[in-house]
Every structure is written in C-alpha cells, then in structure tokens.
Amino acid sequence: MTxxxxxxxxxxxxxxxxxxxxxxxxxxxxxxxxxxxxxxxxELIQINAVNLTLILLETIVIKTIAIPLFLQYIMKRNRITRxxxxxLPNFISLIIITLIIIxxxxxxxxxxxxxxxxxxxxxxxxxxxxxLYIIATRHKIIxxxxxxxxxxxxxxxxxxxxxxxxxVLVNLGILLDIFASVFLLGIFVNRIGDELKDxxxxxxxxxxx
Amino acid sequence: xxxxxxxxxxxxxxxxAALVFLxxxxxxxxxxxxxxxxxxxxFTVYAxxxxxxxxxxxxxxxxxxxxxxxxxxxxxxPAVYHSxxxxxxxxxxxxxxxxxxxxVIILLMALSAAYLSNHxxxxxxxxxxxTLSASALIYHRRNNRSLEGTWxxxxxxxxxxxxxxxxxxxxxxxxxxxxxxxxxxxxxxxxGNTLNIFWLRLAFIFIFTGFTAKMGLxxxxxxxxxxxxxxxxxxxxxxxxxxxxxxxxxxxRFYTVAANTxxxxxxxxxxxxxxxxxxxxxxxxxxxxxxxxxxxxxxSIEHAGIIIxxxxxxxxxxxxxxxxxxxHSFVKSSLFFQQGQIYRVYKSKSIYDVGNYFKYxxxxxxxMLLAFFFSxxxxxxxxxxxxxxxxxxxxxxxxxxxxxxxxILLTIIIWAFGKNVFKLLFTPPxxxxxxxxxxxxxxxxxxxYILLGLVVYLGLNPPQEFVSLIQDAIQNLPH
Numbered sequence: 001m002t003x004x005x006x007x008x009x010x011x012x013x014x015x016x017x018x019x020x021x022x023x024x025x026x027x028x029x030x031x032x033x034x035x036x037x038x039x040x041x042x043e044l045i046q047i048n049a050v051n052l053t054l055i056l057l058e059t060i061v062i063k064t065i066a067i068p069l070f071l072q073y074i075m076k077r078n079r080i081t082r083x084x085x086x087x088l089p090n091f092i093s094l095i096i097i098t099l100i101i102i103x104x105x106x107x108x109x110x111x112x113x114x115x116x117x118x119x120x121x122x123x124x125x126x127x128x129x130x131x132l133y134i135i136a137t138r139h140k141i142i143x144x145x146x147x148x149x150x151x152x153x154x155x156x157x158x159x160x161x162x163x164x165x166x167x168v169l170v171n172l173g174i175l176l177d178i179f180a181s182v183f184l185l186g187i188f189v190n191r192i193g194d195e196l197k198d199x200x201x202x203x204x205x206x207x208x209x
Numbered sequence: 210x211x212x213x214x215x216x217x218x219x220x221x222x223x224x225x226a227a228l229v230f231l232x233x234x235x236x237x238x239x240x241x242x243x244x245x246x247x248x249x250x251x252f253t254v255y256a257x258x259x260x261x262x263x264x265x266x267x268x269x270x271x272x273x274x275x276x277x278x279x280x281x282x283x284x285x286x287p288a289v290y291h292s293x294x295x296x297x298x299x300x301x302x303x304x305x306x307x308x309x310x311x312x313v314i315i316l317l318m319a320l321s322a323a324y325l326s327n328h329x330x331x332x333x334x335x336x337x338x339x340t341l342s343a344s345a346l347i348y349h350r351r352n353n354r355s356l357e358g359t360w361x362x363x364x365x366x367x368x369x370x371x372x373x374x375x376x377x378x379x380x381x382x383x384x385x386x387x388x389x390x391x392x393x394x395x396x397x398x399x400x401g402n403t404l405n406i407f408w409l410r411l412a413f414i415f416i417f418t419g420f421t422a423k424m425g426l427x428x429x430x431x432x433x434x435x436x437x438x439x440x441x442x443x444x445x446x447x448x449x450x451x452x453x454x455x456x457x458x459x460x461x462r463f464y465t466v467a468a469n470t471x472x473x474x475x476x477x478x479x480x481x482x483x484x485x486x487x488x489x490x491x492x493x494x495x496x497x498x499x500x501x502x503x504x505x506x507x508x509s510i511e512h513a514g515i516i517i518x519x520x521x522x523x524x525x526x527x528x529x530x531x532x533x534x535x536x537h538s539f540v541k542s543s544l545f546f547q548q549g550q551i552y553r554v555y556k557s558k559s560i561y562d563v564g565n566y567f568k569y570x571x572x573x574x575x576x577m578l579l580a581f582f583f584s585x586x587x588x589x590x591x592x593x594x595x596x597x598x599x600x601x602x603x604x605x606x607x608x609x610x611x612x613x614x615x616x617i618l619l620t621i622i623i624w625a626f627g628k629n630v631f632k633l634l635f636t637p638p639x640x641x642x643x644x645x646x647x648x649x650x651x652x653x654x655x656x657x658y659i660l661l662g663l664v665v666y667l668g669l670n671p672p673q674e675f676v677s678l679i680q681d682a683i684q685n686l687p688h
Contacts, residue, residue, distance in 0.1 A: 113405055116382050128375070132368075144364065151371055158378050166381055166390050172330055175337065176374065179367040182341065186360065207357055207435045 005038045006123045009157070010101060013130045016150065017093040021082050022075060025146050026068045032153050033064030040170075043160050047167045055167075058174050059156075067149065067180065074188055075142065085139040096133060101126045120161035127154025145183045152176050215264040215325070218252040221245075222318035230311040233303045238310055242289055245314050252321070253282040261681075267331045267393075272681030273531070274325040277458065280535050281324070281451045283663070284542045285317050287656035291443040291546050294653060305349065309441075312345035316447065323455050328393045329380070329416075332459055333373055336423065339455060340366040346444040347436045358439030365432035369422035373459070376415030383408035394462050398685055401469035409467065413476055416463050417483070424456025425449075425506075425513045427486040437506040437545075442552065445502065446545035449509045450538035457516065457534050464520060465685050473687070481521045485611065487514035492618045496625040499560045501551065504629060505544050508584060511622055512537045512592075518615065519599040526602030527683040532671075533595035536664050540592065543657035544580045547573055550654070551633070553647050560629050564638035572651040574634055579661050581630040585623045591668015 012028050012035070019025055037059040044052055074080070086093060104125040108118045131151030135144050152173075159173040225245045229238050256270040256278055263269045292313065296306050316339055323335035340363065348359040381392065385403040397404070422429035433453075437445045460480075467476040491511035498504040512533070519530030548558075550573045555563045567574040583590035603612045667675060 111407065113382065113408065135368075141360075148364070148367060148371075151368070155371055155375055155378070158375060162378065162381050168330070169378060169381060172333070172377075173374065175334065176367075176371060178341075179337070179363075179370070182344075182363065183367070186363070206354055207361070207438065 002039055002042050003119055005035050005042075006119055006157070009035045009039075009153075010123055010126065013101070013127060013150075014094060014097055016130065016134065017097040018090045020084060020090070022080065022084055022140075022142065022146075023072070023082060025084065025143070026071050029071075029146065029149055029153075030064050030068040032150075033059055033068075036063060036153060036156055039157065040160060040163070044163045044167070044170070046164055051167050051171070055170055055174070058177070062177055063153070067184070070184055070188075071142070071146070074184065078187065080140065080142055084143055087137045087139070093133075093137065097126075097130050100129045100133065104129070116161055120157060124154045124158035124161070127151070127157065130154075141187065145180070145187070148183065149180055152180060213264040214252060214255045214259075215268045215322075218248060219318065219322060221248050222314055226311045226314040226318070229307055229314060231307075233307060235303055235306065238303075238307055239293065242310050242314065245317075246286060246289060249282050249285060249317060249321070253278050256325070263327065267328045268322065268325040269327040270325060271327070272678040272684075273458065273461065276531065276535060276675075276678050276682065277324045277451075277454050278321055280454065280538050281317065281320055284446070284450055284538060284660070287546060287660070288443050288447050288542070289313065290656065291446070291549055291653075292441070295441050295443055295549060305351070308345055309349050309444075312342045313444070313447070316342040316346065316452075320451055320455050324458055327395060329377055329397075329463065330392055332462070333370070333377060336373070336420075336455060336459065337370050339423075339452060340370065343436065343440075343444075343448060343452060346448075347440045349441050349444070350439070355439045358435040362432045362436040365429060366422050369419040369429050371419075372415045373419030376412045376417075376419060379408045379412035379415060383412060394466060397466040398469050401466065402471075404470055406471055409470060410472055410475065413463070413467050413472065414479065417460060417476075417479065420456045420459040420463075421483065422456070424453050424460060425487075425510045426456075426483050426517065427490055428483070430487065430490070430510050430513075434503060434506045434510075437509075438500065438503045438558075442502070442545050442549035445506075445548070446542040449506060449545060450542040453509060453513060454534060454538060457513075460517075461520070461530075468686050477521045477523075480517050481611070484514040484517035484521065485614065487511070487517075488615060488618050488622075492621050492625075495622050498625070498629070500558050501560060501563070501629065501633070502545075502548055502558050504626065505541065505548065508544075508622070508626065509537075509541055511619075512541070512584075515596060515599060515615075518603065518611075519595075522599060522602035522606045522608065523686075524602045524605055524688070525598050526606075527686050528679055529595045529598035529602065531679045531682055532668070533592065533599065536591040536595060536668060539660040539664050540580060540583045540590070543576065543660040544584065546657055547576050547580065547654070550649050551577075553649065555638070555641070560632055562638060562641070563633045564636045564641070566634050569646055570649045572654040573649055576654050576657045576661070577630060578634060580657070581626060583661055583664055585626060586619075589665050589669060591664045591666075594668045 009032060012032055016028050037056060040055055040059055044055065104122045108122050111118055128151055131147045131154060134150060135147035156173050159170045163170045222245060225241050229241050232238055256275055259270050261271060319335045319338035319342060323332050326332040326335060344359050344363045347362055348355055383405040418428065422432060425433045437448050440448055467473060487510050491507045494507045495504055498507060516530045516533050519526040519533060550570060551563065552558060554569050583592060586592040586596040600612055
C-alpha cells in the first residue's frame with residue numbers, strides 16, 4: 001500500500017512538470033498532502049499515539065487544507081496572473097523530471113544498507129530535485145514558494161523512512177513548515193504582488209555586482 | 210526540577226524580546242536591551258566558570274562554544290551602542306525600532322544557544338531561528354531593495370536549512386543498527402568507525418552545503434552578500450561576524466565527526482574545493498567592486514575560505530582556523546561599525562562619492578586605515594599570525610601548489626581592497642558639498658579601537674586560558 005501511494009506521489013511530480021496554471025499546482029500540493037497523510041499513517045502506526053496524531057493533523061490540516069487555501073487567497077488578493085510562465089517548454093520539463101527520477105533510481109542501486117527501503121530514497125530525492133528544478137525554471141515568486149513546498153514534501157517522505165526509530169526527526173521536519181509560512185506571510189503582508197509589479201523574479205535584479 | 214542557568218538565559222532572553230516587541234516607549238526599550246546585555250554577560254561568565262559542564266541535556270560549555278560565546282558578547286555591546294546611534298539619527302518609527310531590538314535579542318540568544326549545543330538537531334533548530342531574526346534586521350529600512358535582499362536571504366537560507374535537515378536524516382541512516390539513536394556529536398565521534406560510509410558521505414555533502422549559506426562559502430554565499438549590504442551597518446557587523454561563526458560551528462562540529470571516520474581525506478577534498486572557489490570568487494568581485502559595504506562582505510568570503518583551508522591542512526592549521534575566525538570577527542565588525550559613520554558623512558556607499566575621509570573624520574579615518582591593514586593580515590594584526598600558521602600547515606601537508614594559488618589571489622585582494630580604501634581616505638571626492646557634513650563624535654570610534662586592540666593582543670600575546678580553550682576545541686581532531 002505504501003508503495004502504491006509513493007508511486008502516485010511520483011506521478012504527481014510528472015504532472016507538476018506539465019501543468020500550465022497556478023491553480024493546478026495548488027491542487028497538486030493538496031493531493032500530495034493527502035498522500036503524505038496516508039503514507040505517514042501506514043508507516044508510523046507503531047509510534048506513540050499523541051505524536052502520531054500531531055503528525056497526521058499536521059499533514060491534513062496544514063499541508064492539505066491551510067497552505068493551499070492560503071495560496072489561493074494570496075493569488076486573488078495580489079492579482080497574480082494564473083499562468084505558471086516557465087522558461088522551458090513543458091515537454092522538456094517532462095523529460096527532465098523523468099531523467100531526475102531515472103537518475104535517483106540508478107543512484108539507489110548503490111545502497112547496500114538493507115534497513116532503509118530504497119523506494120523512500122528514490123521518491124524523496126526525485127521530489128527534492130524536482131522542487132529545485134521548478135524553482136530554477138519558473139518566473140514567479142509564488143511558484144518559487146510552491147517549489148519550496150514540494151522540496152519540503154520530499155524531505156517529509158525521507159524523514160518517514162526513519163520515522164519508526166526516530167520520530168523526533170519527523171517532528172523536526174514539521175518545523176520547516178514555519179519557514180514556508182514565513183514566505184507566505186511575507187508575500188501576504190508586503191503585497192509583493194503590488195509593490196514589485198508583476199510578481200516576477202525579473203523584478204528582483206537590482207542587487208547585483 | 211533543578212534550575213539551570215541556560216534555562217534562565219533562554220527564557221529571560223525570550224521574555225525580554227517579547228517585552229521589547231510589545232513596548233513602544235523608546236526609553237523603556239533601551240533599558241530592556243541593556244538588561245539583556247547584562248543577562249548575556251552574566252551567562253557568558255557563568256559558562257566560563259562551568260567549563261565542560263552540560264546543562265538541559267543539550268548544551269555543553271565546551272572550548273569552542275565558550276570562545277565563540279565570549280566573542281559574541283564582546284561584539285554585542287558595541288553593536289547595541291551603534292544601533293542606538295543609528296536609530297537615533299534616523300528618527301525612526303518607534304514600532305520599527307522595537308522590532309529591530311527585539312530581533313537583535315532573539316538573534317544573539319539563538320546564536321549563543323547554537324554555539325553551545327552538543328546535538329546536531331538542536332544546532333539546526335537554533336540556526337533556523339537565526340535566519341528568521343536576521344531577516345527582520347535586514348528588512349529594517351522597508352524599501353524595495355531591502356525587501357529584495359530579505360526575500361533572497363530568507364529563501365536561500367530556507368533551502369540551505371532544508372539541505373542541512375536532509376543531511377541529518379542521512380546521518381541518522383548511517384547510524385549502526387546496534388541500539389543507538391543518539392545524534393549528539395560526542396556519541397557520533399565515539400561511534401565513528403561503525404557509521405555507514407555511503408550515508409555518511411551523503412550527509413557530509415548536504416550538511417556542509419547547507420551551512421555554507423551561513424558561513425559565506427561557495428556555493429551558497431550569495432544571499433549573505435545582499436543581506437550584509439542591505440542591513441543597517443550595526444546589524445551588518447553582526448551578520449558578517451557572529452552569524453558567520455554559527456555556520457563555522459555547524460561545519461566544524463560535523464567535520465570533527467567526519468575526521469574520525471574513513472571519509473576524512475574525501476571530506477578534506479570537498480572542503481578544499483569549496484574554500485579555493487570562495488577565495489577565487491572573493492578576488493574576482495573585490496577587484497571590480499564599487500560598493501564599500503559589499504566589498505567588506507566579499508572580504509568575509511575570502512576569510513571564510515582561508516579558515517576552511519586551515520581545517521583542510523590539519524596539524525597547526527586546526528589551531529590557526531579557530532584563532533582566525535575569532536580575530537576575523539573583531540576586525541570585520543569594527544569595519545562595519547566604521548562604515549556606518551562613513552555613510553553618515555557622505556550619504557552614499559559608492560566608492561565614487563567618497564574621498565578625503567581624513568579631512569572629515571580624523572579618528573574614524575585612522576580606524577579605517579588600521580582595520581584595512583588588519584583585515585589584509587599585515588603585522589601587527591593577529592590575523593597575520595593565524596594566516597601564517599595556516600600557510601605553514603598547508604606547506605607541511607604538501608599542498609604547495611594550493612599555497613601558491615592562494616597567495617596570488619590574496620595579493621590581488623589586498624591590491625583591490627587597498628585601492629578602494631586609499632581612495633576613500635586620501636583622494637578628494639568629486640562634486641562633494643562640504644556645508645552640511647555631520648560631525649562625528651570621536652568617542653564613537655572607541656569601540657573599534659578596543660576591538661582592533663584585542664586583535665593585536667590575542668594574536669601576538671595570547672593568554673594561557675585562551676590557548677587552552679582553543680586546544681580543547683580541537684582535541685577530538687586527529688593530529
């Protein structure tokens with residue numbers, strides 16, 4: 001069951017590569033939240049109940065509901081246009097993300113340790129690099145934040161791989177959400193959408209050498 | 210439950226910061242900040258008196274922690290004083306002043322805790338806290354450019370802190386199955402030979418890359434430059450001295466773990482590549498830099514590279530690296546404090562708008578001249594001693610080609626730095642109106658003289674306690 005959920009998660013990364021609209025990105029993030037809820041529930045069922053509840057609530061309330069809704073609200077309030085504006089055509093994005101997944105598969109073959117299941121490693125690393133790829137190839141500030149959220153989901157999967165032995169590390173991963181909320185609040189409070197006209201990283205080029 | 214001083218310190222600092230945030234009265238805020246300074250000094254003295262004791266399970270007063278804590282406390286007092294001058298001169302909104310001082314208190318508290326932490330996850334939490342508080346300082350001027358600087362800084366630091374977290378996860382994979390789940394540095398060092406090499410290598414790459422954002426090394430140095438440029442100069446002094454040290458603590462403590470395993474040579478090569486690229490980047494940018502503050506920031510990149518080279522070289526280089534980072538903190542913070550005065554005279558950071566500084570601010574110009582000589586490691590600067598030891602260690606470790614490259618790059622840096630500093634000090638500025646120049650009180654430069662004096666004293670005639678603390682810090686490294 002975990003493997004099925006992890007595979008669906010990987011497919012969602014490919015969908016992220018070809019999605020045109022910001023709203024689709026937000027929906028993918030919400031779906032990933034639900035998948036993480038499922039994986040965490042199956043994997044961590046043995047740990048202490050209070051901690052498990054905390055982790056599950058975090059995935060469902062924050063990752064699946066609060067952050068996507070807030071992103072949608074910011075989009076409306078700051079009047080951000082709905083296109084994702086990638087630098088590269090979507091077809092190339094799809095190929096690159098596929099290559100990322102294949103590369104992590106090959107890398108995972110070098111693992112000799114039997115304790116860590118390879119599929120967690122593969123999915124987590126491909127999510128991480130897909131997130132970095134999205135940050136590097138999209139114009140808008142809000143897509144950068146979404147890329148960061150994708151990276152964070154990858155890290156969460158990786159922490160689940162040791163979740164049974166060290167649940168503390170899963171809790172630490174939750175602290176990363178603080179950063180994401182700082183970004184979102186930063187866009188929200190400063191109305192980066194209004195101040196820097198098009199919410200485009202091209203506006204962030206006055207500091208250079 | 211036993212009451213520990215660390216607990217009192219953390220709770221006290223948080224409480225004072227909350228009071229400063231809530232309070233809008235200027236005088237009461239200054240009193241609260243002074244109260245925090247007393248708490249900071251008291252905690253530092255307490256830590257020194259209780260050498261090698263562990264409190265709250267996660268904080269140990271070891272050699273490295275105490276050295277950097279004392280450095281932080283020494284720099285924090287002039288930093289608060291210069292912030293007071295800076296904020297007083299701008300007639301700032303009291304709310305913004307409150308946020309500024311509250312962020313300073315949180316930053317200093319988080320840095321102190323991160324220095325003393327003996328557990329990699331606890332270090333990680335407090336490093337995360339330093340990013341949040343530093344971003345409030347960078348954003349202080351609230352214009353588009355500072356917003357841009359803050360955004361870039363927070364984003365790059367968030368990515369880097371995520372990389373460190375991934376490194377910690379890989380590190381937990383590398384632990385042997387035999388019942389140990391303890392990620393404290395002490396346990397990791399003692400279990401060094403049983404760690405899984407594959408996961409440890411991945412962990413080293415991720416943790417090192419993550420902490421380079423704080424320390425200012427290739428690849429993640431970029432955000433720090435914008436941050437130091439856009440932050441008010443007293444905050445810039447903190448960012449380029451004590452905040453850099455927190456990156457060093459992270460790298461150094463984990464390097465100590467790696468040095469006791471089979472990946473020691475490999476880790477040295479990784480760090481060497483990063484260090485040499487950092488010095489190269491600093492050379493390239495400093496030779497064409499026209500913004501004084503950014504030039505200082507790139508000078509920090511250069512010194513961070515030299516410090517890492519000290520670790521790579523080993524032997525006497527370990528000692529020299531610790532000495533170098535402490536002395537560099539004093540020199541660089543006094544340069545940034547002085548930069549605040551330069552800005553008040555010329556109202557500009559560009560090298561084209563400044564000049565003939567000796568005429569307008571005699572005391573400050575002498576600080577500038579001395580700090581330039583000290584920063585480029587000319588005697589009697591203590592940095593001369595530490596750089597000389599690092600070069601000797603490189604020579605002894607058969608890195609002769611590396612030494613030659615580094616020396617050529619450092620010569621170019623001294624030329625570039627000197628060209629701009631002498632322009633600032635002696636060449637008359639073009640179209641500069643002398644009527645409304647702000648008179649700078651010479652007493653404002655006193656703290657810089659004290660810091661520079663410390664650099665000479667600690668370099669040329671280090672007290673015995675200082676030497677033994679450094680030796681304690683490097684005792685776990687293989688000699």
